[in-house]
Amino acid sequence: MRNIITTVASAVALNVAIGSVAMAQSDAITIGVQLPTTGSEATYGIDMLNAIQLAADEINASGGVLGKQIELSPADAACDPQQSVNAASMLASQNVVGVVGGYCSGATQPTLNTYGDANIPFVIIAANSTKLIPANPGNAFMINSTGDYQAETAVDFFESQGVESLAIINQGDAYSQDLASLTRDEWKAAGHEIASFDVVNKGEQDFSAVVSKIKNSNADAVFWTAYYADGALLIRQLRQRGYQGVIAVGDGSTSSKLFEIAGRAAEGVYAFANPIPAFLPGAQDFNIQYESEYGRAPGPYAPLSYDGLQLMAWAIEKAGSTDSDAIQQALSSAGGMEWLTGPISFTEDNTLARSNFIVLEGKGGEWTRHEQ
């Protein structure tokens, strides 16, 4: 026992020592990374952090930014509004030059104020609820297409499938609820019928009640707007109960894990997706490098995460200093460049200027591009 304590104590001491050395070396540029690395969305968060680390390593290997090395300071937002505010305050107190991250919209929204007050440039990678737009004090830039682009894609798709009556299910969080209600409103505005609009709890595995309800309502199609893990279970249970209609899922459900969990039931399921690695023409090198570094394929938000840090680095370089306003100025002038996920330029609201959504179809245990 004493041995263990001594070992732990010396490890802690060593850590502190190393930490203070790192602190003393202040000529690095520190970028905060706010992602859920524990909790329910840790799979995505860790995957995104990996991609950001990859980008940082590449930038540092080619001389860094403004001649300095980039140092990442990850803070765990846990997809939880309270913990994300703590993470944001911690990053703000470290005087980071900029922050990249933001996966769960619900947890990202309250951090906008924290970074706004501290005037820290914030590149939001994945969170794409339209609720983030009015809450943005002006220092945040969203590089993912927002929910209304996705709702439009969804409505067009369901119409092309001849769907009349649509069942929508979300999990009540900012992201899935936003997408669900945007789609509902657009679907109604297009003159169609909503068969049912349901909310289920995150982490609940039993969807039998909702499935029975949907079967009763004779909906032509089901749209799941939340994340893949629970979505896979819903798809399984719908098909097990013999539901024959169209099933489509939103961009939170495009993980390939969906096929592992849902199995054969996921065949013929449609998804609306951001530019995921497999469908990006320029991402081959990125995919190979990511796999050799981390031993698994990059997840759906890895390319956007990579771009997030690259964009931040580019903006700092362009600003020529670590001055916050200059960096924000540089970010809003972004354009004309080809990034991993395509061109990035911003609207007046600091949202991505173009839709990047595509429609995918599950075939043979993987996503394939669905051509309409």
Place this chain on the structure above:
Amino acid sequence: MSFFDSFFQQLINGLVLGSFYALVALGYTMVFGVIKLLNFAHGDFYMAGAFVGFGALSLVSGALGAGWMGIFVAMLLAMMAIGCLGVVIERIAYHPMLNAPRLSILITALAVSLVLQNAALALTGGQYTAFSTDIGFGGFEVGNLFISHNQIILVATAAVLMIALELGVSRTMYGRAMRAVSIDKDMCRMMGINVAGVIAVTFFIGSSLAAAAGTMAGAYYGSIWYFMGFLIGLKAFTAAVIGGIGSIPGAMLGGLILGLLESFGTNIEFIGSEWKDVFTFAILILVLVFKPTGLLGKSEVERM
């Protein structure tokens, strides 16, 4: 579908869900009965049981296949392993604190929960694991109703486990000792009952029931991950309270009631499923207002 079809379909849904809640609630209620501890780590035993069951299934599936036969063997192995884990955790974390203030041991339970969750996170990398089995989707079609074979097996297994437990507690010597310890530990000690042993057995049984539920849930729903114990832990705790915490039949009843309430709550006309939890927990409040000890709980008189 007529109203009756929909009613009976939700009844079946609720029974399946309720069986899981009941199995997990039993562990809560047994531990509370014996050492007056709300074991918040209990949901994580369910999660750990699912992972051990998954590992065990991949070991035995070569010989037994990944159908229900293999799943049962895997479930028994998981019950043994998690039962032992429960005993070890009780020894390390709870036993030294049995005479400490109630709040300290409650916090310890929360800590154990976080330790288990984060250990599982570290071991699995936060990934969802697909619990693949060969159980089919077949079932009976009765009019518009559909009952799958899996649902019948699940409810039957849960019922067998619960009946065995009830018989064990009411008919065996250990069961009698357990009931005695829950009433008065000091007196039991004076009567020569091995109190520490009884507590260990209680933890073993409670944890292994959670492991049984975890393995079956993994096989039935098809995916497991490190956070799966959280929500069901909360629900099972609620079920135990509805039924009367400390009462074994109460936990079973509470689990079934909660499962049924949730299923029916989803389908109330005119109000959406977002009201499901409002409905369920409003009933919890009503139960507690009119019967603070839960439906089958005994009122405890504190004597000075």
